[in-house]
Amino acid sequence: MTTEKILAALSNVQEPDLGKDLVTLNMVKDIKVEGNNVSFTVVLTTPACPMKDMIRNACVNAVKLLVSKDAVVEVNFTSNTTTKRTDEGKMLPKVKNIIAVVSGKGGVGKSTVSANLALALAQGGAKVGLMDADIYGPSVPIMFGVRGQRPMMVDVGQEQPMIAPLEQYGIKLISIGLLVDEKNAVVWRGPMASSAIRQFVTDVFWDELDYLVVDMPPGTGDIHLTLMQTVPVTGAVIVTTPQDVALIDAKKAIAMFGQAQLNVPVIGLVENMSYFTPAELPENKYYIFGKDGGKRLADEYDIPFLGQIPIVQGIREGGDAGVPVMMGSDEITKAAFRSFAAFVVRSISMRECEYRGGRRLRQLCRLLVPLKLFFYHRGHRVLHRVHSQAAKAALF
Incomplete structure (x- = not known):
């Protein structure tokens, strides 16, 4: 051999x-x-x-x-986690991929999806952080069992100390809920909330991450614009339920990322609360909110469909207890989240490999253009010389 x-x-x-x-x-x-x-x-x-x-x-x-x-x-x-970032000297230089988890409306389980996506990625071996960007309704402290804990300031050799994110279940965490007493309402205008998001980017010591999952607030507003215009977001995951009232707003979220001032790729769409299966009837599926609405929407907009997450009591119980379902023993539900995370990773890898291939082609074109011009001008001189000689021959 x-x-x-x-x-x-x-x-x-x-x-x-x-x-x-x-x-x-x-x-x-x-x-x-x-x-x-x-x-x-x-x-x-x-x-x-x-x-x-x-x-x-x-x-x-x-x-x-x-x-x-x-x-x-x-x-x-x-x-070697793929990334198409070319701005390593700017914001979050050691974060390879930033995934925004969004929904057009609240109540579709976006925070649950964000938390368990982060855990599924980490359990697969990736270095993962989770930023709770829902300033007015933070969920991460409860879902990860870190209520009442406060981040510390650390000296990382910069001009000013930075905020060290909390770590739980192998995930680095930051949330306004870790900085403000949960009994106090955050009553801020848009610019103030946007400033907090910028601080989560500039003042938190995320260090090296393969994936930073950002749990965005519902809707399409100031915080979304601030994040997309502050850091290079790899792509967005759209969360919806199958019902029409959620799908209408999911369309708005998809449209937002296609706008010229954002132009953020949509990684795909995941359908949450897809069906209910009673423990005593494991072969039965009850489509409480309708069937395949998310899949139809993904097909309509020609974006990847990332999977279906069922309605399971354990998801709610785990989130309330600070032990997300990916840390529990429900293998069927964990498999659904693992499959979803796998689709996310594959979609990112394929997009970025295509980007690298396109970048190589663009670099090659930049090399070829001067050569093409060189040969064009050289050929033009030769042609001019031939024509001149022919003209002289004709004269004499």
Whole structure:
């Protein structure tokens, strides 16, 4: 067995989402061959890659089938989280992806979706933060069981100390509910609320994150504009329920991100409270708020449909108790959130790989344009010389 043979075998293993083989994508590193023992590292586009086991099995099978059936194959994984950010010197330079979770109206479970999305990403191996941008109705302190706790100021070698986000269940957290007594109403005009969001960006020490999930307030207002115009948001996840009254406002949220002054990609749409399944009748589904409204809306706007989250009593109980369902024992509901998170990660990775491909093409075009002009001008001079010589021949 040789390194060349291992690479040749792995060139038959496709990355499921990107549609190219691992070798072409330069995802195979550190190949070591000692007798029948083979080890190598596959560089994933995200630590929360949902296809990790599939890729491992495909790699092992490729080596055994195409190189040696006696090979003992060890597949290691690392990750290089994809990002299309080119402004590392600006806001949140160490945050690779910023995901805004939005809804056109309140009451559709946006905070529940945000919390469990963050946890699903973290449980997949990613470094994750959660910013509660709902200034007037913060939910994160209750849902993560950190009510009454206060963030500390830390010296990080800058001119001023910064706010250290709280950490719970492996997630970095910040919320106005951690800074203001929960009995006091936050009665602020738009500019004041927007200023608080800017401080969550500039004054909180987020450090290195693969994903910063932002739980946005309902509607389409000042806070949305402030966040989108302050930091480069990777994309938005739209949350809706199947009923028409929610879908109408979800359309407004989708339209908002398509406006020229924002131009933020929509990662996709997730349908919450899709159906109810009683514990005693696990095969039954009752569509309390209607059926497939979110899927139809995603099809109408040609955006990815990220999945359906059922109505489960444990989701409500866990949120109230400070133990989100992703930290509980309900495997069926956890699987729904894991599937949703997997779709989010895959959508981001595919978009950013397309962006990188487009950027390479643009760079190539920038290189080719001067060459094209050079050959054009050179050709023009040659043509001019030929014409001049022909003219002289005609005269004489």
